[in-house]
Amino acid sequence: MARPKKTLANQKGNLTTEKQEELKETEEKLQQLEPLQKTPPSYLDTIAKKEYKRITTLLKELPIASLDLSLVVAYCQTYSNYVQATQHLNKHGLVVETERGTKLSSYYTAQRDSTDRLISLSNKLGLSIDSRMKIMTPKPKEEKEDKFGDLLND
Numbered sequence: 001m002a003r004p005k006k007t008l009a010n011q012k013g014n015l016t017t018e019k020q021e022e023l024k025e026t027e028e029k030l031q032q033l034e035p036l037q038k039t040p041p042s043y044l045d046t047i048a049k050k051e052y053k054r055i056t057t058l059l060k061e062l063p064i065a066s067l068d069l070s071l072v073v074a075y076c077q078t079y080s081n082y083v084q085a086t087q088h089l090n091k092h093g094l095v096v097e098t099e100r101g102t103k104l105s106s107y108y109t110a111q112r113d114s115t116d117r118l119i120s121l122s123n124k125l126g127l128s129i130d131s132r133m134k135i136m137t138p139k140p141k142e143e144k145e146d147k148f149g150d151l152l153n154d
Helices: 017-031 046-059 066-092 106-125 129-136 147-153
Strands: 095-098 101-104
Touching (some): 101 106, 106 129
Antiparallel strands (some): 095 101
């Protein structure tokens, strides 16, 4: 559960009072969840640990909790995989010579797959601008129009 589908402030349409109260209660419970641990898990590699430390300070602004640890860890390790594949490609190139000719490096495949996975995980964690906009868009203030009051005052 990386984030609620939509917060009460982001709901469109008319919600019953009961539904509004239910959503408000859910949001309050989200705030009470155990926070994400500050130190990265020991099984992450050095690059992933550095990324974990970087993003966990930023994730405090979003409703990310300890329950989301696996998503955060997957994001950090995938980021590390991307960095390592990119470093290898920068050093050795995109094309590899084989007995049968040339082919794309398997590091290119790792880099491409990591990019796709990073985008997916970023969206789930609210790390992309689009996903943050969905989470943080404030509810427009609605002014109730009293049509009958206007008629009585005339």
